[in-house]
Amino acid sequence: MYTVGLQSAADAFLLSSLTVQVVLALFILFALLVFGHGSSKDDLSAHAPVYLPGSHLLAIAPFFRRRFDFLNEGFRKTGEKLFQFNMLRETVIVVSGESARKAFFANRAFDLTEGFKVLSGAIPMVKGVTSELHTRRIALIHKRLVSLQKNDHLRQLIVPILEDCHRVMDTWGSSGTFDPFEKIYELVFQTTVRSLASQEIADDPALVARLKSLYDILDHGTTPTTVLLPWLPFPSMLRKLLATKEVYDIISRAIDIRLKSGKPQDDTLQMLVDAQDERLVIVGFIMGLLVAGARATGTTASWLITFLGNNLEWKDKAICEIEGLMSTYCLEAAPRASLSSNLASVPLEAWEAETPVLDALIHETLRIAQPHTAMRRNLGPDTVIDTKTIPSGAYIVYPFSDVHLNPELYPDPWKFDPNRKEANTPFGYVGWGGGKTICLGQRLARMELKLITSMMLLRFRYSIVDAKGAQPDLLPRPNWNDILLCRPDKDIYYLAYDKTEVSL
Numbered sequence: 035m036y037t038v039g040l041q042s043a044a045d046a047f048l049l050s051s052l053t054v055q056v057v058l059a060l061f062i063l064f065a066l067l068v069f070g071h072g073s074s075k076d077d078l079s080a081h082a083p084v085y086l087p088g089s090h091l092l093a094i095a096p097f098f099r100r101r102f103d104f105l106n107e108g109f110r111k112t113g114e115k116l117f118q119f120n121m122l123r124e125t126v127i128v129v130s131g132e133s134a135r136k137a138f139f140a141n142r143a144f145d146l147t148e149g150f151k152v153l154s155g156a157i158p159m160v161k162g163v164t165s166e167l168h169t170r171r172i173a174l175i176h177k178r179l180v181s182l183q184k185n186d187h188l189r190q191l192i193v194p195i196l197e198d199c200h201r202v203m204d205t206w207g208s209s210g211t212f213d214p215f216e217k218i219y220e221l222v223f224q225t226t227v228r229s230l231a232s233q234e235i236a237d238d239p240a241l242v243a244r245l246k247s248l249y250d251i252l253d254h255g256t257t258p259t260t261v262l263l264p265w266l267p268f269p270s271m272l273r274k275l276l277a278t279k280e281v282y283d284i285i286s287r288a289i290d291i292r293l294k295s296g297k298p299q300d301d302t303l304q305m306l307v308d309a310q311d312e313r314l315v316i317v318g319f320i321m322g323l324l325v326a327g328a329r330a331t332g333t334t335a336s337w338l339i340t341f342l343g344n345n346l347e348w349k350d351k352a353i354c355e356i357e358g359l360m361s362t363y364c365l366e367a368a369p370r371a372s373l374s375s376n377l378a379s380v381p382l383e384a385w386e387a388e389t390p391v392l393d394a395l396i397h398e399t400l401r402i403a404q405p406h407t408a409m410r411r412n413l414g415p416d417t418v419i420d421t422k423t424i425p426s427g428a429y430i431v432y433p434f435s436d437v438h439l440n441p442e443l444y445p446d447p448w449k450f451d452p453n454r455k456e457a458n459t460p461f462g463y464v465g466w467g468g469g470k471t472i473c474l475g476q477r478l479a480r481m482e483l484k485l486i487t488s489m490m491l492l493r494f495r496y497s498i499v500d501a502k503g504a505q506p507d508l509l510p511r512p513n514w515n516d517i518l519l520c521r522p523d524k525d526i527y528y529l530a531y532d533k534t535e536v537s538l
């Protein structure tokens with residue numbers, strides 16, 4: 035399936051000496067900077083969005099490295115609500131404001147997959163693996179995701195997710211400190227693998243750790259060159275290709291084992307195998323949704339737990355709510371039952387409909403700590419936003435900060451305040467997307483977030499401390515330039531914890 039030639043080229047390149055790699059990479063980069071700058075024929079028509087001054091290759095590198103600053107600078111420098119820049123031969127138009135938001139989320143010709151594929155570049159296009167994931171297959175993957183979140187299947191996941199939390203939290207010991215953006219993310223990765231892949235993979239901690247490190251390569255290896263020039267053999271691109279291949283192999287092996295064993299299991303892989311989907315759909319489902327799911331859920335869980343660390347009022351409210359659920363639904367629980375089995379007695383319906391406090395916490399966390407920039411491609415025809423032409427084929431990006439950090443819509447926007455009401459304006463809150471693009475994994479993500487937060491709050495007393503172990507002077511503030519975890523920029527924070535008595 036995988037292109038053998040590409041594989042050996044990648045291997046050879048990665049094994050060659052660092053000097054050769056660096057010289058080759060520098061040579062290519064030099065050639066590109068000198069000869070390969072983007073099309074500069076600025077469209078001067080009054081209907082074209084204004085050009086960002088100096089939009090050559092080097093100037094747009096911060097789009098990948100410090101996106102929040104780059105986009106804000108663009109609005110500041112141009113003084114406009116829409117502006118454009120070139121990415122090599124492609125036109126990218128950044129939009130903001132109420133009417134742009136409405137047009138962005140409603141226009142059926144604005145395609146998410148095309149926009150994301152080119153501008154994000156987390157998973158490289160590998161012939162026979164990711165390149166074949168066309169619209170038809172993506173639609174089938176989405177259909178399977180809907181089946182995965184039907185009541186029966188979601189209900190089945192509650193116990194294994196709680197058991198994963200129990201097992202991983204055991205490894206933390208009875209007290210200590212850790213970086214929430216590492217450990218909570220690790221835990222979410224485990225529960226997401228549990229939810230989306232197979233029991234065999236999820237039960238093997240070494241394999242889950244390996245998968246996580248491969249996804250880290252895919253995420254962190256996204257550089258301007260891997261996105262703009264994916265065909266260039268830069269070390270980062272080759273590492274990404276090898277990582278993609280290894281993820282593919284791990285999932286493919288799990289499929290083979292399941293098919294050969296003939297023993298059905300209660301997991302997502304079984305659902306996909308039973309549906310008799312082709313291998314590419316099964317691999318695409320697990321591989322692609324792990325990217326979509328683990329990062330977003332991991333970032334949200336890390337921040338939610340961090341925000342609660344020093345917010346006693348909301349921490350108490352959440353603990354009260356969870357204890358209330360347990361006392362309603364665990365009437366027959368054995369006195370020495372574990373926390374995870376007590377939480378497992380709370381039915382799915384109650385997790386979904388009787389948790390206003392957890393819902394408010396998730397809602398506010400997504401407003402303030404989800405540094406998403408939505409990306410689309412206009413599949414045509416040309417269209418108009420705010421009197422400016424958006425040509426067919428152009429890429430359009432909409433930063434969520436335009437609405438979620440807008441002080442006119444959310445006063446004192448950096449303040450974590452779960453009491454806030456949603457801004458009363460079209461698409462005033464897009465935490466789970468908007469219009470024709472709503473998160474398709476929302477039900478699963480919300481359930482994971484609630485189960486993990488509940489385990490954390492009831493199992494540990496914890497607070498957020500600074501590098502010296504003291505109460506921090508300033509509370510952690512999400513850094514939107516870190517598009518993966520939104521992790522604070524300069525200050526380092528830790529979570530200091532010790533076990534409670536209910537932590538069996």
Ligand code: HEM
Nearest residue numbers: 323326327330331334408409465466467471473474475479
């Ligand atoms: C807290 C966790 C999550 C958050 C905050 C989140 C948020 C979002 C948002 C904002 C979008 C729209 C993106 C855009 O308009 O550019 C989206 C789309 C999507 N999400 Fe999530 N997501 C989460 C978890 C998940 C999980 C766990 C899965 C899968 C298992 C998933 C699957 C998807 C898919 C497939 C789409 C694309 C929908 C489409 O093409 O119409 N998400 N998500």
